[in-house]
Amino acid sequence: xxxxxxxxxxxxxxxxxxxxxxxxxxxxxxxxxxxxxxxxxxxxxxxxxxxxxxxxxxxxxxxxxxxxxxxxxxxxxxxxxxxxxxxxxxxxxxxxxxxxxxxxxxxxxxxxxxxxxxxxxxxxxxxxxxxxxxxxxxxxxxxxxxxxxxxxxxxxxxxxxxxxxxxxxxxxxxxxxxxxxxxxxxxxxxxxxxxxxxxx
Amino acid sequence: xxxxxxxxxxxxxxxxxxxxxxxxxxxxxxxxxxxxxxxxxxxxxxxxxxxxxxxxxxxxxxxxxxxxxxxxxxxxxxxxxxxxxxxxxxxxxxxxxxxxxxxxxxxxxxxxxxxxxxxxxxxxxxxxxxxxxxxxxxxxxxxxxxxxxxxxxxxxxxxxxxxxxxxxxxxxxxxxxxxxxxxxxxxxxxxxxxxxxxxx
DNA sequence: ATTAACATACAGGCTGTATGCATGCAACAG
DNA sequence: CTGTTGCATGCATACAGCCTGTATGTTAAT
Numbered sequence: 001x002x003x004x005x006x007x008x009x010x011x012x013x014x015x016x017x018x019x020x021x022x023x024x025x026x027x028x029x030x031x032x033x034x035x036x037x038x039x040x041x042x043x044x045x046x047x048x049x050x051x052x053x054x055x056x057x058x059x060x061x062x063x064x065x066x067x068x069x070x071x072x073x074x075x076x077x078x079x080x081x082x083x084x085x086x087x088x089x090x091x092x093x094x095x096x097x098x099x100x101x102x103x104x105x106x107x108x109x110x111x112x113x114x115x116x117x118x119x120x121x122x123x124x125x126x127x128x129x130x131x132x133x134x135x136x137x138x139x140x141x142x143x144x145x146x147x148x149x150x151x152x153x154x155x156x157x158x159x160x161x162x163x164x165x166x167x168x169x170x171x172x173x174x175x176x177x178x179x180x181x182x183x184x185x186x187x188x189x190x191x192x193x194x195x196x197x198x199x200x
Numbered sequence: 201x202x203x204x205x206x207x208x209x210x211x212x213x214x215x216x217x218x219x220x221x222x223x224x225x226x227x228x229x230x231x232x233x234x235x236x237x238x239x240x241x242x243x244x245x246x247x248x249x250x251x252x253x254x255x256x257x258x259x260x261x262x263x264x265x266x267x268x269x270x271x272x273x274x275x276x277x278x279x280x281x282x283x284x285x286x287x288x289x290x291x292x293x294x295x296x297x298x299x300x301x302x303x304x305x306x307x308x309x310x311x312x313x314x315x316x317x318x319x320x321x322x323x324x325x326x327x328x329x330x331x332x333x334x335x336x337x338x339x340x341x342x343x344x345x346x347x348x349x350x351x352x353x354x355x356x357x358x359x360x361x362x363x364x365x366x367x368x369x370x371x372x373x374x375x376x377x378x379x380x381x382x383x384x385x386x387x388x389x390x391x392x393x394x395x396x397x398x399x400x
Numbered sequence: 401a402t403t404a405a406c407a408t409a410c411a412g413g414c415t416g417t418a419t420g421c422a423t424g425c426a427a428c429a430g
Numbered sequence: 431c432t433g434t435t436g437c438a439t440g441c442a443t444a445c446a447g448c449c450t451g452t453a454t455g456t457t458a459a460t
Contacts, residue, residue: 010424010439017440033319035235038414050415051442059416119233119319123372154393158386161373162366169365172323173358186358193354193394210404210459217405238449250450251407259451 018056018066020046026067030108034064034116061120068117068129071109076133078103083136089144093195096141097167097187104171105180114168138164145195159194166190218256218266220246226267230308234264234316261320268317268329271309276333278303283336289344293395296341297367297387304371305380314368338364345395359394366390 024045028037039060043050057063082099083092104110117126139160146156170183224245228237239260243250257263282299283292304310317326339360346356370383 008424013424013440035320039416040414049442052440054416055439055441115318115323118315120235123315123376154386154389155382158370158373158378158382159390162369162383162386162390165365165369166362169361170358173361176323178358182355182358183362186354186362189354190359190362190394193396194390196393208459213405213459239451240449249407252405254451255404255406260449 014056017046017048017052020048021053021056021063022067022070025063026071026108026112029064029067029116030111033111034120064116064120065125065129068112068121068126069133071112072129072133074106075100075103075109075113076135080135089141089148090195092136093138093141093145094188094191096136096138097191098184100167101171101174101180101184101187104168105174107175110168110172110175114172138167142195149195151195154194163191163194214256217246217248217252220248221253221256221263222267222270225263226271226308226312229264229267229316230311233311234320264316264320265325265329268312268321268326269333271312272329272333274306275300275303275309275313276335280335289341289348290395292336293338293341293345294388294391296336296338297391298384300367301371301374301380301384301387304368305374307375310368310372310375314372338367342395349395351395354394363391363394 021042025037025042028041028045031037039050039053042063043053046053053063057066079096079099082102083096087095104113113126117129121129137160139157142156142160142163146152167187170187173183174180221242225237225242228241228245231237239250239253242263243253246253253263257266279296279299282302283296287295304313313326317329321329337360339357342356342360342363346352367387370387373383374380
């Protein structure tokens with residue numbers, strides 16, 4: 001039996017309660033989806049009441065957004081760790097791509113960030129979350145690489161958008177049970193081929 | 201005022217009622233999302249009661265699936281029309297890609313098929329709907345083109361999956377207000393570059 | 401006569417809000 | 431520096447409204 005220790009600062013209480021709610025929401029939403037997860041269930045799993053949930057978050061959607069922010073930050077951190085600033089541009093681009101796939105392989109992340117997230121929060125809000133957490137972006141990586149090659153046949157912003165979509169789909173395919181190495185190599189070759197300077 | 205004509209066969213009644221429900225659901229879900237659309241609203245918009253809705257469809261989710269099937273079939277038909285069987289493989293591949301973007305430019309389709317659909321029905325069910333309606337697939341087009349070039353550096357199934365993701369994202373970007381021609385040309389160049397045989 | 405095509409009524413569950421209570425905490429008094 | 435006082439914070443409980451799915455009743459086609 002867990003006994004509430006009689007002396008806890010308000011900051012501590014808030015911290016533990018918020019974390020418990022975020023963890024509970026993540027677990028249940030990954031398992032049953034956003035719509036299939038009720039706030040009574042979340043509160044019960046977190047060992048608090050719905051009162052605590054609605055004290056710390058504006059509504060169910062706001063709790064979900066907080067879950068996604070935590071998740072997006074974790075993904076961004078994994079990519080940062082894999083691409084130190086000293087790394088050459090092309091190497092960083094490929095390493096970052098693989099790091100993204102690895103980060104998204106944490107169970108539930110694809111469902112949270114790529115499926116339920118866009119439907120519940122909308123594409124704009126998801127884009128804002130991504131933008132807020134990914135420091136060195138794919139677009140910057142492409143710019144660094146393609147500046148050298150002098151290739152201008154595809155505008156880089158559009159290219160970054162399309163490649164990022166391919167990465168997302170690769171992550172989904174891997175989570176769905178496809179052979180990870182098939183998609184890892186496919187993503188690497190796709191990037192290589194796309195940034196390769198046109199001969200002549 | 202619309203007066204129910206006194207003599208209508210059951211087949212006619214079913215047809216008109218089902219169509220009215222599908223149209224109403226499509227309109228409202230495109231506007232407010234699946235979760236933001238209630239069955240009372242749908243029934244009201246279709247000028248019937250919820251009884252009719254639950255008579256023709258197992259539940260709200262089943263109605264939504266029927267909406268998506270109709271939508272997916274319309275997309276597939278537009279692509280078929282743009283790629284007659286006599287067309288050379290590479291030309292058909294590029295024409296089909298553009299036809300997909302055009303088809304997905306019909307307002308609401310990206311939300312239905314790419315955002316709410318996967319979240320509500322799940323990725324598997326969406327994949328099944330796509331598979332059931334698209335006759336000549338992207339994968340077949342790639343196989344036809346790349347068989348000639350003899351290029352095997354990326355497995356074609358994985359490549360088809362990744363390219364299709366890029367197409368989807370392009371469609372979303374266009375619906376979100378990006379310049380359509382930027383993404384049309386980006387998609388064309390992406391396909392060209394990916395299927396281009398490696399020199400040597 | 402039977403069945404299809406609905407309309408109406410009902411039960412349970414969920415969301416968000418309003419309200420109440422206990423505890424931390426800051427300021428001031430002594 | 432300590433005790434008291436008053437407010438804010440953290441949370442639990444109760445309530446209102448809506449929504450979904452089902453059960454039941456009624457009319458019209460076959």
